[in-house]
Amino acid sequence: QQQVKQSPQSLIVQKGGISIINCAYENTAFDYFPWYQQFPGKGPALLIAIRPDVSEKKEGRFTISFNKSAKQFSLHIMDSQPGDSATYFCAAGKTGGGNKLTFGTGTQLKVEL
Amino acid sequence: KAGVTQTPRYLIKTRGQQVTLSCSPISGHRSVSWYQQTPGQGLQFLFEYFSETQRNKGNFPGRFSGRQFSNSRSEMNVSTLELGDSALYLCASSSEQGARGYTFGSGTRLTVV
Numbered sequence: 001q002q003q004v005k006q007s008p009q010s011l012i013v014q015k016g017g018i019s020i021i022n023c024a025y026e027n028t029a030f031d032y033f034p035w036y037q038q039f040p041g042k043g044p045a046l047l048i049a050i051r052p053d054v055s056e057k058k059e060g061r062f063t064i065s066f067n068k069s070a071k072q073f074s075l076h077i078m079d080s081q082p083g084d085s086a087t088y089f090c091a092a093g094k095t096g097g098g099n100k101l102t103f104g105t106g107t108q109l110k111v112e113l
Numbered sequence: 114k115a116g117v118t119q120t121p122r123y124l125i126k127t128r129g130q131q132v133t134l135s136c137s138p139i140s141g142h143r144s145v146s147w148y149q150q151t152p153g154q155g156l157q158f159l160f161e162y163f164s165e166t167q168r169n170k171g172n173f174p175g176r177f178s179g180r181q182f183s184n185s186r187s188e189m190n191v192s193t194l195e196l197g198d199s200a201l202y203l204c205a206s207s208s209e210q211g212a213r214g215y216t217f218g219s220g221t222r223l224t225v226v
Contacts, residue, residue, distance in 0.1 A: 034215075043117070043203050043217030044156070089156065098169040099144045099207050099215065103156040 003027050004092050006104025013111050019077040021107045023090035026071065030092040034101070035064065035075050038087045047088070048075075080111045115139065117206050117218035125224045131192040134221045138185050138206030142216075144168075145187040147179060150201040150220070159202075162187055194225045 005024045013019045025033075031052055036044035050057045050064040050073065057064045063076040077084055087108050091101040118137040126132050138145050146169075147159040158171040162181035179189040185206075191198055201220040208214060 036217075041219065043205075043219045045217065046215060091156075098163065099146050099161050099205075100158050100169045100171075101146075101156075101215065102158070103148075105155040 003102045004090060004104045006090050006107060008107060009105070010108040011110070013077075013080045013109065015080065015082060015111055015113050017080050017111075019075075019080045019084065019109055019111070021075045021088055021090070021109070022072065023074065023104050024070075024072045025092050025102075027092070027094070027102075028071070029094045030102075031095050032093040033064070033066065033073050034091050034093075035062075036089045036091065036103075038089065038106075044089055077109075080109075082111045082113060085110050117204055117216050119202075119204050119218035119221050121221060122219065123222045123224075125226060126194050127226055128194055128196060130194050131190060132194060132223060133188055133190045134202055134204075134223070136187045136189075136204030136206075136218060138187070138204075139208075139216055142206035142208045143185055144207040145181055145185065146205045146207075146215070147187070147189050148203045148205065149173070150203055151199075156203070159189065191223075196225050199223060199225045 034049035035047045037047045038044040048059045048062050061078045066073045087106045090104040093101045120135045144163045146161040148156045150156045161169040165181045176192045181187045203220045205215045205217045
């Protein structure tokens with residue numbers, strides 16, 4: 001059972017544009033929603049995370065928008081750069097669930113010059 | 114501060130063999146989680162160890178097992194290897210309970226032939 005659905009599977013954005021990746025979850029017990037960035041040959045690295053008590057969190061060019069009623073959250077990358085080209089994963093976890101995250105299937109982002 | 118170290122980086126095994134992968138967490142981190150990453154399934158949770166005890170287990174067959182030592186280093190073992198076990202195996206460590214502050218290693222690429 002896929003509990004976190006991520007779209008799109010791949011995305012091409014022009015340099016300076018906005019990249020948007022969407023995720024939807026099913027389990028209302030989830031209370032921690034991180035995004036990870038993965039470059040080829042490397043493990044995923046935590047980019048930004050949000051709790052459901054806020055609707056938006058911004059760190060530099062990266063923003064998470066969270067809609068609790070719709071059970072959806074999204075990552076916005078402003079002023080996208082070629083160096084942002086990577087695979088992005090959304091994930092969800094819950095307090096009391098130990099250190100277990102349920103991941104989306106990933107989005108391959110390519111930022112073109 | 115050293116990151117999460119996984120050894121070996123690459124491994125080629127034959128069907129039916131067994132394999133042991135190693136993970137050294139960040140110093141002071143007591144939680145170690147393992148994930149299997151494949152192109153089709155994304156990141157799938159295998160299990161988590163905290164203070165030498167398995168705290169969570171994913172939906173993998175009993176051929177997949179793990180353990181954690183008193184120094185928090187962890188190993189995972191896969192017995193009777195199948196072609197479908199070919200994947201990138203990722204280890205993540207955390208100092209906290211509840212999936213915050215996950216740091217991933219670069220993974221072990223296992224190929225079963």
